Amino acid sequence: MNKEHMPNPKCSNCKCYWKPDETDIKSSGLFFKTCKRCREYNKKYYEEKREDLSSKHKIYYDENRQKINEHRKQKFDCDCGGCYNVRHKTQHSNTKLHQDWLKTQI
């Protein structure tokens, strides 16, 4: 078959007739269904999308971690004038500041 008479494949994406070269032939011997330009474009698109997705996931993860950290670091103002951390409430109750204040409350 004369190469000159080989019809150009039609791109299934942009519907153009494109001229494939040897890099556009799949290992199966068939041409790609889409033209070089569309494939380049798609590749970029998916790469961007993938990056976008992973960065979104990262943001979500960071926000979540921040929330957990904030909860852990959350400070409560105590009536004694001091403040305590959620995790150290009991510890705070045993401080001199708090104990002294407790005595004045009777």
Ligand SMILES: [Zn+2]
């Ligand atoms: Zn195309």
Ligand SMILES: [Zn+2]
């Ligand atoms: Zn206190």
